[in-house]
Amino acid sequence: MGDRVERATMRDVAALAGVSIKTVSRVVNDEPGVAEPVRVRVQEAVGRLAYRHHLAASNLRRGASRSGLIGALLQDVSNSFSAALLRSLEDAMRARGTAILSASLDEEPDRERALVHDLVTRRVDGLVLMPSTDRQDYLSSEMRAGLPVVLVDREPSGIAADSVTVENTEGARMGAEHLLAQGHRRIAALIDLPGIYTARHRLEGFADAHRSRGIHPDERLTVTGLRGAEAGEQAVTRLLDLDRPPTAIFAGRNDLAQGAARALRRRGLSESVALVGFDDFPLADLLTPPLTVIRQDVVRIGRLTADLLVARLDGDVSPPQRVVVEPTLVVRGSGEIPPPA
Amino acid sequence: MGDRVERATMRDVAALAGVSIKTVSRVVNDEPGVAEPVRVRVQEAVGRLAYRHHLAASNLRRGASRSGLIGALLQDVSNSFSAALLRSLEDAMRARGTAILSASLDEEPDRERALVHDLVTRRVDGLVLMPSTDRQDYLSSEMRAGLPVVLVDREPSGIAADSVTVENTEGARMGAEHLLAQGHRRIAALIDLPGIYTARHRLEGFADAHRSRGIHPDERLTVTGLRGAEAGEQAVTRLLDLDRPPTAIFAGRNDLAQGAARALRRRGLSESVALVGFDDFPLADLLTPPLTVIRQDVVRIGRLTADLLVARLDGDVSPPQRVVVEPTLVVRGSGEIPPPA
């Protein structure tokens, strides 16, 4: 029915209903002061023309930024951690009628800056950022112009902004200590790019655990710069080929733990080499043996992040907060394999 | 440095640079016809005032809808299928500078309608929809007004729109047949709400496989209305308690397969009850035994969807296409467990 038509505007509705544009505006916005018969006539016209409110034009006229949009720049929306976080944010924002623009950064600082610029251009009301950059000072002019920013997963550097992070160092220390306590002395560490905030801290925690026991870890067992499950799998395969292979593995990210599990399984070593991963993920409990992990409570992190942002959106101007969530050790089996006698 | 300031507009920049607004516009948009010294002066003013282009105002003036935004209404962005799809879309759109507004529907038709309305109000240039509704006729007025819509995972009903789907019936038939061929005769089926397009078709395929072998499946082994892993786990637990429990399980969704795997593991039956799942997921290969699945190629689906939408965005007005992707059986072990002798 009917060809392709241009969207009707209030002008068209007004013409059809035989009233002024302003009256249409009143009806559309449910404002009082319109006689009932007129209101009905306008609504009929709205229906017949399939008129839809133009939010951008409305916001523009209403002044204020209020775009009813926030940005969420995450590492990779297809990764379970980012995806769960996005979902938490969405649920928190739904009630406010605030929509979410999401994008993946893949640890690329340039992309982060470009996307932030794009979001500012779109006048988002707020920003949730899992930064890829070392410093976020480029954000300060935006924040001064009133853009609320909450950093997740990594603490701010170069700016004063809210953040929700996990005790990475402590978590990694816990994981490594768990393995050391069982007698492991040759523990491999699988770490992401050392420039990354979380990677750095987790590596630190790993070293701390050794240090406080007066143990010097074999550097050849620490592999950094690992991006993704594939890289983790290959690294572990190489480590297992060493003259004195590790008896345990600490994986600094969930995908690296998955890669490690795959490598171990392929070599038939799942039951003989211990494995602890940082960051829980769906199905970790269904691996063989079930995977022992340091869990960061994603739902909690998401809710805390959303709470901080919502408060700022609602005008909270108190000093920035750094919320730190304690990770927990979830013992499931893979991390309790003893070293060979 | 500096208090909270209102965003500068072109007017402010023009005043500071001592030129007209139009000249600022020219510089900001990299248009020719501005003398070099003037251009420099304007750029300095832009920098000093931290001026940022206002995309909404620009688009408004430029006429046309072109918001540089598309909507992606998926079932649940934290589910690996939706998340992977979102990521594919994002990658396809990045080059165009098109941003993505995503939201989760959770199979709620009302939310779908409300969110579509919201997206229209925001004048998205296009829409990717994994529908929750039985019929999408409510979309026809939007489409007539020029909104390109591509349905994913479920075929359109009540409208003529592009779609990218999987041969659900055929896939499920394949999965059930795989189990039947090994001699299983008591096969349980775990199915989502029967109102859901994919659930209906998969159940159909399951029945088809039996029918073409002249076998009448035990209705008590078919459980529908299962939402989420938990529900799947409980259903399987109940099934295992029957006098004559199933010797194999066909799970109609990846989360139901996960729930089933969990229930089997808990009962120590992972190696004795066969399991085939519909829709692959990360780590399915690491379960014990590795999970046999009907795989739908998410990346491919995402790319096809993006291609269709991009074509429409670029003005393609050819008749709607229904692209159907063939699922494949991935044999890994769990589906090859024979029935007890």
Add this chain to the structure above:
DNA sequence: AATGACGTTGACAACGTTGTCATCGGACAC
């Protein structure tokens, strides 16, 4: 010296909407 061409620049209107204010007609009180 007058003419035309060209490169720069700005005034103005308009995109679709809404806040402000004026206008209009009728109801009511005196």
Add this chain to the structure above:
DNA sequence: GTGTCCGATGACAACGTTGTCAACGTCATT
């Protein structure tokens, strides 16, 4: 009958931007 008040309605400007077009100065040409 006059004055007042109130509810309903609309004219107009403005949000921040850009397309159109006119105006300006400079320079080369005749």
